[in-house]
Amino acid sequence: MPFTATPAPRLLPKPPHRRHDPPYDLDAGQRRAPRHERAERLDRIEQHLHGLGWSITDAVPSGDAPLAAVHDPDLIRFLRDGYDAWRRAGGGEVMIPDTHPSPRWARGGRRSRSPIAELGWWCFDTATPLVEGSYAAARAAVDVAVTAADAVAAGASLAYALVRPPGHHAGPDYLGGFCLFNPAAVAARRLSEGGRVAILDVDVHHGNGTQDVFWRDPQVAYVSLHVDPDHQFPFYSGFPDEAGEGPGRGTTHNLPLTPGSGDDAYLAALEQAAEVVDAFDPTVLVVSAGLDLAADDPVGQLDISDDGLEAVGRTIAALDRPTLVVQEGGYAVERLGEQVARLLDGVRTD
Ligand SMILES: [Zn+2]
Numbered sequence: 001m002p003f004t005a006t007p008a009p010r011l012l013p014k015p016p017h018r019r020h021d022p023p024y025d026l027d028a029g030q031r032r033a034p035r036h037e038r039a040e041r042l043d044r045i046e047q048h049l050h051g052l053g054w055s056i057t058d059a060v061p062s063g064d065a066p067l068a069a070v071h072d073p074d075l076i077r078f079l080r081d082g083y084d085a086w087r088r089a090g091g092g093e094v095m096i097p098d099t100h101p102s103p104r105w106a107r108g109g110r111r112s113r114s115p116i117a118e119l120g121w122w123c124f125d126t127a128t129p130l131v132e133g134s135y136a137a138a139r140a141a142v143d144v145a146v147t148a149a150d151a152v153a154a155g156a157s158l159a160y161a162l163v164r165p166p167g168h169h170a171g172p173d174y175l176g177g178f179c180l181f182n183p184a185a186v187a188a189r190r191l192s193e194g195g196r197v198a199i200l201d202v203d204v205h206h207g208n209g210t211q212d213v214f215w216r217d218p219q220v221a222y223v224s225l226h227v228d229p230d231h232q233f234p235f236y237s238g239f240p241d242e243a244g245e246g247p248g249r250g251t252t253h254n255l256p257l258t259p260g261s262g263d264d265a266y267l268a269a270l271e272q273a274a275e276v277v278d279a280f281d282p283t284v285l286v287v288s289a290g291l292d293l294a295a296d297d298p299v300g301q302l303d304i305s306d307d308g309l310e311a312v313g314r315t316i317a318a319l320d321r322p323t324l325v326v327q328e329g330g331y332a333v334e335r336l337g338e339q340v341a342r343l344l345d346g347v348r349t350d
Pocket residue numbers: 203204205290292328329330
């Protein structure tokens with residue numbers, strides 16, 4: 001059964017993600033073990049889709065340029081070298097920041113030279129620990145997204161990038177919210193070389209990092225549906241009056257939803273979001289697919305049914321653009337494969 005009009009394959013490249021699997025994090029002041037964002041997530045999705053007959057394509061190394069087109073070179077260097085420096089300085093096996101500078105008191109605005117303190121400069125929360133293999137895993141996730149993006153650029157009507165850790169909370173010069181680098185943003189920036197790109201973010205959380213990457217970029221629209229930040233992480237962004245700046249003014253659209261919205265209210269809001277995307281008239285659509293919008297997710301609050309997930313996919317398909325779906329959140333680990341499959345079933349038009 002041909003999946004695209006071109007010979008491009010269904011893409012399910014598998015990164016060496018298991019190297020980033022911290023044993024715990026700190027969530028609302030409590031030690032959470034195992035973490036919500038753990039290696040088993042990707043394994044479950046892969047097993048389920050493999051069982052449905054999806055083929056897996058290995059990622060191609062993407063080199064430094066696509067990553068550097070989104071992230072600060074000092075952040076890239078820190079993620080590459082910071083863990084080793086932390087360990088040499090006496091830091092523990094799990095790297096979690098304990099000092100966060102704020103412009104309200106850190107008047108100098110300068111990064112600490114202490115390897116123990118530096119993570120607090122880059123990371124905005126305590127739920128995103130680093131371990132020895134974190135950089136390798138995050139870097140590989142970027143390769144997967146770029147490989148999938150290149151397949152779409154080459155003519156595939158749909159590709160799915162199976163990645164973890166997720167990315168949409170990672171900005172140009174910061175990490176957090178389980179995210180290190182931002183694979184969807186890297187893919188979108190690369191695709192924007194060929195025309196306008198719209199990012200539709202259906203993760204239950206606002207993608208503050210992706211929003212920041214494209215805040216001033218008129219070539220890439222960011223459209224996000226998420227739980228009202230007054231009730232959900234990342235708490236400090238995702239409000240409707242955040243619309244971009246300068247040449248990017250008007251290309252950021254936030255549609256916050258009340259907790260417990262359910263299928264009907266969600267799909268109505270998604271229709272609005274789809275109209276915004278359609279009006280932007282992108283050459284390519286990138287979907288940040290956070291399955292934490294699903295009803296049985298332990299983190300999410302939107303209560304979308306499995307049928308609702310498929311309806312979300314159909315709305316995406318109706319936009320009728322070449323589409324790259326990038327995995328973001330989703331933490332009902334035992335059901336995650338089925339949830340992803342339902343969403344992709346809706347997106348597929350063959
Ligand atoms: Zn999320």
